[in-house]
Amino acid sequence: MNKNVKGLIMQLQHFSVNDGEGIRTTIFMAGCPLRCKWCCNPESWFMETNKYVKEMSIEEIIKEINRYTIFYRYSKGGLTYSGGEPTFQTNFLRNMVNAFYNYGIHQSIETSGYFNWSDVEDIFQKLDFIFVDIKHFDSNKHRELAGVSNERILDNIKSIGKLNKEVVIRIPFIKDVNDSEQNITNTAKFVYDNVPKGKIELLPYHSLGNYKYDELGIGEYKSTFITPSREDLKRAKDIINSYNVETIEFK
Numbered sequence: 001m002n003k004n005v006k007g008l009i010m011q012l013q014h015f016s017v018n019d020g021e022g023i024r025t026t027i028f029m030a031g032c033p034l035r036c037k038w039c040c041n042p043e044s045w046f047m048e049t050n051k052y053v054k055e056m057s058i059e060e061i062i063k064e065i066n067r068y069t070i071f072y073r074y075s076k077g078g079l080t081y082s083g084g085e086p087t088f089q090t091n092f093l094r095n096m097v098n099a100f101y102n103y104g105i106h107q108s109i110e111t112s113g114y115f116n117w118s119d120v121e122d123i124f125q126k127l128d129f130i131f132v133d134i135k136h137f138d139s140n141k142h143r144e145l146a147g148v149s150n151e152r153i154l155d156n157i158k159s160i161g162k163l164n165k166e167v168v169i170r171i172p173f174i175k176d177v178n179d180s181e182q183n184i185t186n187t188a189k190f191v192y193d194n195v196p197k198g199k200i201e202l203l204p205y206h207s208l209g210n211y212k213y214d215e216l217g218i219g220e221y222k223s224t225f226i227t228p229s230r231e232d233l234k235r236a237k238d239i240i241n242s243y244n245v246e247t248i249e250f251k
């Protein structure tokens with residue numbers, strides 16, 4: 001582990017309660033190989049320092065995190081790596097995970113699942129909790145919506161399932177995009193078959209990040225999808241539960 005390794009960070013968000021158990025610090029890391037049409041963190045697409053992205057060393061991050069460890073301890077919280085796609089800066093992530101593993105801090109990751117498993121398996125072995133997305137079960141639709149097909153993601157989720165860790169599969173839930181009975185059924189069956197402790201969380205679409213597109217000069221990529229209703233969510237949850245997969249909500 002090398003504390004001098006530097007990487008690009010969008011934000012260290014303290015007292016985060018939406019990204020896992022307890023009080024957490026979410027480390028938003030720059031870089032992402034996907035281009036989801038609903039992305040609310042488009043600043044992660046730029047691997048350069050700017051208004052949203054700064055360079056930090058692991059030593060600097062440790063110093064800042066150390067001020068909050070008491071909150072993690074009493075709330076059973078910890079750290080969550082998010083982005084962007086945190087594995088995009090593989091070596092930076094590895095060094096951070098190794099450092100905080102040695103400090104005994106609970107570590108989660110929010111990932112798109114798009115990486116080479118052999119490059120990151122050692123990192124996942126040291127994580128405690130994994131959030132991974134299935135944005136659409138149909139590979140062509142996935143490519144259309146996120147810029148890449150989903151085969152590698154599904155294969156990686158099978159490998160993650162074998163680690164026997166706590167796993168939540170997240171579906172960014174968007175009306176008329178991925179809310180069909182067939183898509184939800186296929187996703188639930190896949191999770192049941194491949195992720196022994198897997199639960200599913202539906203994340204309803206929102207457009208709160210749209211202002212960033214204008215600020216970044218890429219306003220033409222702003223999304224205009226429809227937020228699902230409570231009834232839409234309930235219908236999808238009922239389908240998931242009918243395949244013996246639990247649903248969960250951290251929001």
Ligand code: SF4
Binds near residue numbers: 033034036085
């Ligand atoms: S994977 Fe996440 S950060 Fe990357 S484009 Fe999709 S929504 Fe944005």
